[in-house]
Amino acid sequence: MKYWIMKSEPSELSIDALEKLPNKTIEWFGIRNYLARNFMRNHMQINDLAFFWHSSCKNPGIYGVVKVVTLAHPETLQFIPSSEYYESKSTLENPRWWCVDVQFDKKLDYVSITELRCHKSLAHLKVLQKGNRLSITEITKEDWVYINNLSQEIK
DNA sequence: GCCAACGTTGGC
């Protein structure tokens, strides 16, 4: 079992919006980066857990937990010409973009990026590194436990 | 709105 951080712009999909969806589940749409795709397609397993991160917003950081509930499958929006995520090079036989479905698990007490930066033991996190542009990164179980405890303390 | 970092594109 693996642990992840998955970033989403709250204007596109916030943790609250996810919680209101049917089954509280959605495909992790819109990923157009090969590394992030490969994490989903090649490495994610059902029941993996991820911190839900709000990015490109006033208060970036961790807001909750989601669970991986499917293996990777071709992403829907790449086939829809009117979508901003349309991919003309994808065919049904050979889709370029793949994603998993994630389900809302729970909200956490907000852990800001600023707070995370205060902890030396988290300095290795990819989300804290300068110039990081990857919207999906793997973290260790130790990081997972540490950050969960942090959220509890902040509460 | 700035800008550093880095991914992608396309000519050669």
Next chain:
DNA sequence: GCCAACGTTGGC
């Protein structure tokens, strides 16, 4: 397959 130019991400 190199690499310059360009585009995008995302924190600040």
